[in-house]
Amino acid sequence: xxxxxxxxxxxxxxxxxxxxxxxxxxxxxxxxxxxxxxxxxxxxxxxxxxxxxxxxxxxxxxxxxxxxxxxxxxxxxxxxxxxxxxxxxxxxxxxxxxxxxxxxxxxxxxxxxxxxxxxxxxxxxxxxxxxxxxxxxxxxxxxxxxxxxxxxxxxxxxxxxxxxxxxxxxxxxxxxxxxxxxxxxxxxxxxxxxxxxxxxxxxxxxxxxxxxxxxxxxxxxxxxxxxxxxxxxxxxxxxxxxxxxxxxxxxxxxxxxxxxxxxxxxxxxxxxxxxxxxxxxxxxxxxxxxxxxxxxxxxxxxxxxxxxxxxxxxxxxxxxxxxxxxxxxxxxxxxxxxxxxxxxxxxxxxxxxxxxxxxxxxxxxxxxxxxxxxxxxxxxxxxxxxxxxxxxxxxxxxxxxxxxxxxxxxxxxxxxxxxxxxxxxxxx
Amino acid sequence: xxxxxxxxxxxxxxxxxxxxxxxxxxxxxxxxxxxxxxxxxxxxxxxxxxxxxxxxxxxxxxxxxxxxxxxxxxxxxxxxxxxxxxxxxxxxxxxxxxxxxxxxxxxxxxxxxxxxxxxxxxxxxxxxxxxxxxxxxxxxxxxxxxxxxxxxxxxxxxxxxxxxxxxxxxxxxxxxxxxxxxxxxxxxxxxxxxxxxxxxxxxxxxxxxxxxxxxxxxxxxxxxxxxxxxxxxxxxxxxxxxxxxxxxxxxxxxxxxxxxxxxxxxxxxxxxxxxxxxxxxxxxxxxxxxxxxxxxxxxxxxxxxxxxxxxxxxxxxxxxxxxxxxxxxxxxxxx
Numbered sequence: 195x196x197x198x199x200x201x202x203x204x205x206x207x208x209x210x211x212x213x214x215x216x217x218x219x220x221x222x223x224x225x226x227x228x229x230x231x232x233x234x235x236x237x238x239x240x241x242x243x244x245x246x247x248x249x250x251x252x253x254x255x256x257x258x259x260x261x262x263x264x265x266x267x268x269x270x271x272x273x274x275x276x277x278x279x280x281x282x283x284x285x286x287x288x289x290x291x292x293x294x295x296x297x298x299x300x301x302x303x304x305x306x307x308x309x310x311x312x313x314x315x316x317x318x319x320x321x322x323x324x325x326x327x328x329x330x331x332x333x334x335x336x337x338x339x340x341x342x343x344x345x346x347x348x349x350x351x352x353x354x355x356x357x358x359x360x361x362x363x364x365x366x367x368x369x370x371x372x373x374x375x376x377x378x379x380x381x382x383x384x385x386x387x388x389x390x391x392x393x394x395x396x397x398x399x400x401x402x403x404x405x406x407x408x409x410x411x412x413x414x415x416x417x418x419x420x421x422x423x424x425x426x427x428x429x430x431x432x433x434x435x436x437x438x439x440x441x442x443x444x445x446x447x448x449x450x451x452x453x454x455x456x457x458x459x460x461x462x463x464x465x466x467x468x469x470x471x472x473x474x475x476x477x478x479x480x481x482x483x484x485x486x487x488x489x490x491x492x493x494x495x496x497x498x499x500x501x502x503x504x505x506x507x508x509x510x511x512x513x514x515x516x517x518x519x520x521x522x523x524x525x526x527x528x529x530x531x532x533x534x535x536x537x538x539x540x541x542x543x544x545x546x547x548x549x550x551x552x553x554x555x556x557x558x559x560x561x562x563x564x565x566x567x568x569x570x571x572x573x574x575x576x577x578x579x580x581x582x583x584x585x586x587x588x589x590x591x592x593x594x595x596x597x598x599x600x601x602x603x604x605x606x607x608x609x610x611x612x613x614x615x616x617x618x619x620x621x622x
Numbered sequence: 623x624x625x626x627x628x629x630x631x632x633x634x635x636x637x638x639x640x641x642x643x644x645x646x647x648x649x650x651x652x653x654x655x656x657x658x659x660x661x662x663x664x665x666x667x668x669x670x671x672x673x674x675x676x677x678x679x680x681x682x683x684x685x686x687x688x689x690x691x692x693x694x695x696x697x698x699x700x701x702x703x704x705x706x707x708x709x710x711x712x713x714x715x716x717x718x719x720x721x722x723x724x725x726x727x728x729x730x731x732x733x734x735x736x737x738x739x740x741x742x743x744x745x746x747x748x749x750x751x752x753x754x755x756x757x758x759x760x761x762x763x764x765x766x767x768x769x770x771x772x773x774x775x776x777x778x779x780x781x782x783x784x785x786x787x788x789x790x791x792x793x794x795x796x797x798x799x800x801x802x803x804x805x806x807x808x809x810x811x812x813x814x815x816x817x818x819x820x821x822x823x824x825x826x827x828x829x830x831x832x833x834x835x836x837x838x839x840x841x842x843x844x845x846x847x848x849x850x851x852x853x854x855x856x857x858x859x860x861x862x863x864x865x866x867x868x869x870x871x872x873x874x875x876x877x878x879x880x881x882x883x884x885x886x887x888x889x890x891x892x893x894x895x896x897x898x899x900x901x902x903x904x905x906x907x908x909x910x911x912x913x914x915x916x917x918x919x920x921x922x923x924x925x926x927x928x929x930x931x932x933x934x935x936x937x938x939x940x941x942x943x944x945x946x947x948x949x950x951x952x953x954x955x956x957x
């Protein structure tokens with residue numbers, strides 16, 4: 195990865211971590227930010243990017259994106275999905291361990307890193323399995339996985355039925371100061387459910403997933419966080435009650451954080467009308483009240499990050515009756531514009547919106563990215579906030595076209611993405 | 623918020639005529655009444671010595687059952703035959719899906735045989751919607767039961783039975799007893815009764831057998847059988863599947879019968895002329911006592927025979943003269 199000397203001229207730099215929001219030039223050298231404002235003495239940029247009228251911000255950090263490789267290359271590949279990510283301004287993404295084979299040994303981590311090095315257009319941060327084979331029984335070799343490059347531990351969306359194993363997993367990972375990402379879902383309350391247990395579900399006759407499936411599991415993990423002092427990150431909350439529980443736990447000083455998938459901030463159970471399988475997601479879309487509570491929690495910072503929860507699927511995976519379809523939305527390319535839509539809807543300020551996509555997730559992971567002080571890694575997204583378009587299937591770069599946002603008008607189009615000072619995406 | 627077209631109109635053709643029958647949801651009172659009126663006309667056909675009318679001659683109707691059924695499939699088959707349609711009955715459970723063929727593949731293959739109508743039963747809620755969305759435009763779909771969602775012809779034949787006995791819906795108080803949570807029949811009945819203007823619809827069950835948010839369907843909830851059926855004109859019983867005991871929804875059939883089983887003594891709480899209904903097949907001694915099932919208030923067997931007339935009405939209206947014309951077949955397809 196060679197990085198040129200680059201000057202980005204005349205853009206509006208928004209760097210929430212450093213309280214910056216002003217029009218200024220940015221100069222990059224050796225993959226890092228060399229200067230903000232006037233260039234360093236004798237600086238000779240090989241490339242100049244005119245960013246006038248555009249916003250420059252730290253590259254987006256996505257806490258959960260499935261790339262499907264290795265094992266499910268018929269759905270997507272590291273090359274295809276990181277290309278889609280780069281086109282959406284994402285410069286780092288966390289890759290859950292539920293690949294085939296599962297990322298529970300350094301060999302698989304190494305395989306992913308090698309494939310990423312060869313073909314990825316952004317940083318791929320592997321999450322290592324918390325337990326072997328994601329079975330929830332035996333701990334994985336976390337120290338070895340960390341050494342191999344795993345940034346945190348997670349069992350994806352698999353349940354952890356045995357509370358003692360969860361306790362041990364939290365204690366063991368805390369030994370190495372590894373954050374643990376948990377998905378809060380009680381498998382028995384989830385049962386065969388595929389939609390929020392509420393009014394829409396009652397009418398459509400879909401097997402329901404009660405809110406308690408999330409809050410019961412969350413309460414158990416919060417109790418263990420108190421007991422172990424471990425760092426726990428909760429992935430993809432879906433209910434307003436969960437957000438309240440998390441706020442309370444944080445106010446008591448627990449080291450717990452959370453993210454929410456961007457679709458949870460726009461859609462509700464009502465969108466399942468007509469059995470739209472593109473809205474089949476886990477955790478399920480809940481009520482309007484839940485959506486509002488999640489939006490407030492994001493605004494207040496209780497939920498510190500918004501992620502894409504990207505899950506690309508081939509067409510067949512969604513071509514079946516609702517309960518038999520694969521859950522998930524292809525979300526990399528809509529993460530930024532849908533988050534900016536929250537600014538338009540006065541849920542977040544522009545600076546808050548960018549913070550939840552950059553410094554928020556960076557702090558959760560404990561990585562130096564997500565901010566653009568002098569010396570920081572030059573991971574940068576440049577977008578035109580005025581550019582609007584209609585999301586169309588044919589224009590998507592992800593191999594997964596499974597998104598209910600097709601046909602939506604989106605604003606805030608990425609024109610350039612730089613990773614470590616290297617231009618990885620430029621809109622033609 | 624979302625930008626997709628509303629799906630309720632999926633059932634109606636360009637002139638507001640019935641094209642698919644997938645759910646009672648979204649159908650007007652006038653539409654339901656016109657189906658019931660049409661069924662009234664077909665009752666006499668079944669009573670003739672030659673039980674056939676030529677309304678759907680030359681049409682091919684395919685029963686596509688992904689779930690076992692005897693009664694529903696047979697009555698649909700009879701209904702289509704009495705309309706002079708050619709009928710194909712496929713038990714898909716036993717054939718292609720086992721070989722790994724997807725639902726869409728099965729559909730495409732049958733379409734290639736120039737079917738005009740699919741009558742579909744499937745274990746997934748929303749299956750009939752899915753098939754209607756993916757079928758060729760000239761093909762009609764009738765939902766013969768999808769998961770817990772809908773079973774519109776059952777709902778309609780129940781309304782037909784009630785109308786025959788009670789005349790009007792406006793004054794009626796109707797109780798639905800049993801496993802509403804898992805019942806597509808109950809959902810169809812509740813929607814139909816509310817659309818047709820029944821005075822009150824009640825559901826009676828332990829809380830484990832009621833969906834969360836059931837009140838939003840427009841029902842009053844009771845947990846006591848006697849209180850629930852008091853002064854009711856119609857008592858509709860639901861079938862209790864034996865596997866409910868395993869899912870920790872009920873302790874035992876015995877306790878269920880003790881609390882929610884309909885006996886002659888309990889039925890005394892309803893109006894003296896109240897009718898008792900059941901979609902079949904009955905678990906005698908679980909949902910109801912045999913003396914009630916076979917007693918003078920029971921209209922259970924009438925439901926079955928009316929079912930044929932109602933299904934004839936549904937099939938003929940979906941395939942009828944106001945139906946979308948079948949496209950010209952391109953001869954090259956046969957070479």
